[in-house]
Amino acid sequence: MTPDDFSANRCADESHGGVVQEIDITASPEAKNAILKALDELLASSSFSRAARLGQLLTYLVRTCIEGQGTYLNEYAIGLAVFNRNANEYNPGDDPIVRVQAGRLRHRLKEHYFSRRYPIRFDIPLGSYVVRFLQEQPWSELSASGIQRVGLQVCCIGPDQDGLLFVEGLSDELAYHAYVNFPSAFEVVIALEAYGNKSLDYLIVARLRLDDQRLRLSARLTRCNDGRLLWAGQYDHPPRTNVIAAQQEIASLICVSARRFLRVD
Numbered sequence: 001m002t003p004d005d006f007s008a009n010r011c012a013d014e015s016h017g018g019v020v021q022e023i024d025i026t027a028s029p030e031a032k033n034a035i036l037k038a039l040d041e042l043l044a045s046s047s048f049s050r051a052a053r054l055g056q057l058l059t060y061l062v063r064t065c066i067e068g069q070g071t072y073l074n075e076y077a078i079g080l081a082v083f084n085r086n087a088n089e090y091n092p093g094d095d096p097i098v099r100v101q102a103g104r105l106r107h108r109l110k111e112h113y114f115s116r117r118y119p120i121r122f123d124i125p126l127g128s129y130v131v132r133f134l135q136e137q138p139w140s141e142l143s144a145s146g147i148q149r150v151g152l153q154v155c156c157i158g159p160d161q162d163g164l165l166f167v168e169g170l171s172d173e174l175a176y177h178a179y180v181n182f183p184s185a186f187e188v189v190i191a192l193e194a195y196g197n198k199s200l201d202y203l204i205v206a207r208l209r210l211d212d213q214r215l216r217l218s219a220r221l222t223r224c225n226d227g228r229l230l231w232a233g234q235y236d237h238p239p240r241t242n243v244i245a246a247q248q249e250i251a252s253l254i255c256v257s258a259r260r261f262l263r264v265d
Contacts, residue, residue, distance in 0.1 A: 023120070023133040025066050032066045035133050038120035047112040054105050057082050062122065065131045073129040075099065102129065126168050148201040150262065151189045151224075152178060156208045163210040166243060170217075173251035174206065181255040186262060200224045204258055206250075214238060217250055221258045230261040 025031050039062050042048055048055045060082050064073055075092040079085040083097050092098060106124050113121050123132040154171045156163040171190070178188045189200060206219040220232040235253065237246045 021135055023135050025133060026068075031133075034120060035062065035066055038118070038122075042112070042122070045112065047108055051108065053101060054108055057101055057105055058109075058122070061124065061129055061131050065133075070130040075129075078102075078129060125172060126165070147187050148185060148262075149187045149189045149199060150178065150182060150258075151200040151203040152206075153190075153203065154206045154208070156210070158210070160210050163208050163215075166210070166215070166247070167206075167208050169243065170206065170208070170247045170251060173247045174204075174254060177248075177251040177255040178204075181252075181259050182262060183259075202230075202258075202262060204254065206254065215246070219254045221261055231258055233257055 023031055023035070025035065039059065043055045043059070048058070057078070060078065061073065064070060075098045076090065078098045079090050079092060079095070080087055083101075085095065085097075102124065106126070109122060109124070119135065121134045123134055124130070125132065152171070152174050154167045154174060156167045175188055175190065182188065186202075201224055202221060203224055204219065204221050206217055209216045209218075215237040217235045217237075218232070219235070221230045222228060223230055233254065235250050237250075
């Protein structure tokens with residue numbers, strides 16, 4: 001199993017109660033055409049029609065990815081191609097324009113997709129410029145025979161920016177490790193408090209607390225039909241730890257521990 005296998009995983013739509021699956025852009029020319037059509041519609045929307053710079057950035061990222069060149073996307077290349085920086089003078093360490101605009105683009109996309117359901121959506125994970133192309137299916141269209149849903153919910157207690165960034169990365173790691181470790185009879189779902197537990201069979205909640213002395217992550221697994229606590233654990237790390245390594249370690253420990261309590265009805 002490799003990280004590329006994660007592209008076949010399903011997760012819940014955070015605002016509409018559907019399920020989204022990453023589109024395999026190599027599957028057919030029709031997939032690329034559908035993505036380009038969705039891009040044109042997005043750029044013509046009120047969210048982007050007056051945001052030319054964000055539209056240019058999104059267009060470049062989308063077209064680069066569907067041409068199979070996403071692995072070559074980096075801050076320097078984007079600065080030259082999109083923001084017309086001088087190749088002899090541009091230093092991403094001194095000029096943060098790509099990071100700033102990418103952050104604004106992620107926020108604009110989240111705002112746009114929050115209000116309604118879209119057949120195809122674009123997602124740019126934090127720390128990457130590679131676009132994920134997501135296609136939504138309502139619950140009613142899914143064949144749920146024999147499938148049980150495990151919800152994943154990660155949050156930070158308090159407004160600390162480092163903590164918010166940590167849990168965003170941890171959410172990705174947790175989803176991947178759940179997909180790798182959980183039996184095929186379980187479908188991994190990204191859950192929110194507002195989403196509720198009525199469509200879930202199990203729920204894993206991870207809550208982060210951060211101070212000057214340590215980073216503490218408390219996790220628990222509950223069964224949704226009766227609220228029974230099946231497992232709980234705590235993980236401590238120094239505040240200035242290797243972030244990615246800590247996220248990977250915590251996510252792996254949670255999923256390996258929780259797997260022992262998952263039962264197929």
